[in-house]
Amino acid sequence: MTRADTLxxxxxxxxxxxxxxxxxxxxxTPGAEVxxxxxxxxxxxxxxxxxxxxxxxxxxxxxxVEISDGAARxxxxxxxxxxxxxxxxxxxxxxxxxxxxxxxxxxxxxDAETRFDSINY
Amino acid sequence: MSGLMLLSTTREDHLVAWLAALAIAxxxxxxxxxxxxxxxxxxxxxxxxxxxxVMFGWRVAAWVSLLRVLAGSLLTxxxxxxxxxxxxxxxxxxxxxxLVAHALVGQRLSPLGLCxxxxxxxxxxxxxIAYALIIPHPALLNLLPVLLSAALxxxxxxxxxxxxIYRQHPAVST
Numbered sequence: 001m002t003r004a005d006t007l008x009x010x011x012x013x014x015x016x017x018x019x020x021x022x023x024x025x026x027x028x029t030p031g032a033e034v035x036x037x038x039x040x041x042x043x044x045x046x047x048x049x050x051x052x053x054x055x056x057x058x059x060x061x062x063x064x065v066e067i068s069d070g071a072a073r074x075x076x077x078x079x080x081x082x083x084x085x086x087x088x089x090x091x092x093x094x095x096x097x098x099x100x101x102x103x104x105x106x107x108x109x110x111d112a113e114t115r116f117d118s119i120n121y
Numbered sequence: 122m123s124g125l126m127l128l129s130t131t132r133e134d135h136l137v138a139w140l141a142a143l144a145i146a147x148x149x150x151x152x153x154x155x156x157x158x159x160x161x162x163x164x165x166x167x168x169x170x171x172x173x174x175v176m177f178g179w180r181v182a183a184w185v186s187l188l189r190v191l192a193g194s195l196l197t198x199x200x201x202x203x204x205x206x207x208x209x210x211x212x213x214x215x216x217x218x219x220l221v222a223h224a225l226v227g228q229r230l231s232p233l234g235l236c237x238x239x240x241x242x243x244x245x246x247x248x249x250i251a252y253a254l255i256i257p258h259p260a261l262l263n264l265l266p267v268l269l270s271a272a273l274x275x276x277x278x279x280x281x282x283x284x285x286i287y288r289q290h291p292a293v294s295t
Contacts, residue, residue, distance in 0.1 A: 004226055005234030012241050012273050019266040092259065 058102035214246020232283035240276030
């Protein structure tokens with residue numbers, strides 16, 4: 001192992017260490033606001049830093065949206081499959097939960113590009 | 122006169138063909154290995170590229186690396202797919218890093234250092250293309266520390282292999 005090798009390995013190790021502090025230290029792009037759409041129209045737009053609970057009425061019943069600790073979630077929804085609740089806490093820009101039976105969409109807004117949510121090939 | 126065309130091949134052509142065949146075989150064998158995270162692979166074919174560089178120069182190394190990506194993708198059925206794009210961008214980035222490092226410091230970097238450098242450049246080039254073109258979502262960045270750690274680890278492994286092989290076959294120049 002030459003001196004130049006040692007330098008390269010050290011630089012690589014520093015880069016690895018830096019990447020952990022950079023990308024694992026904080027969440028990459030926390031969302032600032034959550035938008036709730038009911039029946040195709042915006043129902044509410046709430047800041048994520050204020051804990052609150054909000055009932056959103058829809059054709060199937062009432063969807064309960066909860067905001068806590070800088071994240072929003074669908075706490076209760078009339079849909080039988082529970083898909084809206086299973087989206088969990090929505091924290092980052094682009095995260096969303098949808099209740100199709102109740103026609104409710106909960107979406108975190110932010111600056112990040114959110115063109116795709118998944119790609120298969 | 123008879124329409125028969127003879128291709129004249131040089132010694133370097135034969136060398137490139139042999140080394141590329143070896144690298145392609147390693148590439149195809151490695152693609153059969155299961156991987157816990159997409160993008161994490163030992164990159165054993167890297168050993169061939171680095172040895173080609175230190176033993177026979179940058180032209181042979183560049184040919185071997187690019188032929189390996191092309192023929193390897195044809196054999197594994199990923200030609201022109203996103204996988205091929207990532208493989209090509211990784212190979213191009215690691216080749217560029219190797220050529221620059223070799224031109225700047227020459228023999229002062231042993232195959233070990235070159236392999237680590239190539240592995241890191243491969244991962245960064247591949248990740249840049251993946252982030253720019255395939256999955257432009259900030260969540261992908263959370264994967265980068267893991268990918269870079271794997272690149273460093275496998276760079277050290279392939280580098281150790283390359284250094285041991287190089288010690289048994291001292292430099293040949295063409």
